Amino acid sequence: MADTAPAPLATPTDITSNSAKTVAEALNGILADSFALYLKTKNFHWHVSGPHFRDYHLMLDEQAAQILGTTDAIAERVRKTGNTTLRSIGDISRHQTIEDNDKDFVSAEDMLKELREDNLALVTSLREAKDIVDDAKDNATSGILDEWTDLAEERAWFLFEASRKG
Template sequence: MGKKGEMPIEIGIAEKDRKKIADGLSNLLADSYTLYLKTHNFHWNVTGPMFNTLHLMFEAQYTELALAVDLIAERIRALGHPAPGSYKAYSKLSSIKEADGVPDAEEMIRQLVAGQEAVTRTARSVFPVVDKAHDEPTADLLTQRMQVHEKNAWMLRSLLD
């Protein structure tokens, strides 16, 4: 037992594995939130002939990400660890860099493809410890996130052809 009145977490996953999984999910949360912010920024600032298409596509993607960050954070909490929730933490944990200035529409698409793929790689990197720990709920969450981000990357990339 930790703090007074705190009950141990006994869900069939060892504490050291829960910590490793939570750490991986913290990276996923940071990547997802950074991509959310970047996508929302581009939604506000996109211009050009593809304005309407991109404005709507970016809105759909950042809206989905806003829901996803909650699911990821809640899974971290269910594993018994605090979820990171500050720009300072995200800047340390995220593999995605923020945009400088306002890029043109094509560069926005390129940066978002790279961001979608980065989130996919981060999710995929958590699988070994998740599989070893038989953490099916996290595996399910990771699989869903990878499906979304791989599809988004494909749809964004198709705009560049």
């Protein structure tokens, strides 16, 4: 009987294959939403206008950089669980739940509100993923999800406070 070679991208893991697949699916959804949120945040950064331009422009750039900064860690967690991650813009669009915004003009107030809601939707996804990874006994991902949740909550908080009147 001939030895069968492992699949080229089969990363060794102690997480059972069904649990690993569920963890990967949750993380790939978060990754897709992170890329969608990153691009929307940059879009609004590039197109913000109004009396608070400088403050909003700088805040949105900082938030976009923070979001982009999580994407590599998310994808690497997927790989560490023995799975594959997103490969293209098309793959992102098939997995994302955060909607794009292609409008020609969005008021600064509406930008902040939409991004706040998107960050809170991401928080919901992160909390759902936390339950999945805890069930899979994936302690490493569980701990990182806490950090990513805190970052998304902070972004939502800043967007809320920046949008307050008076």
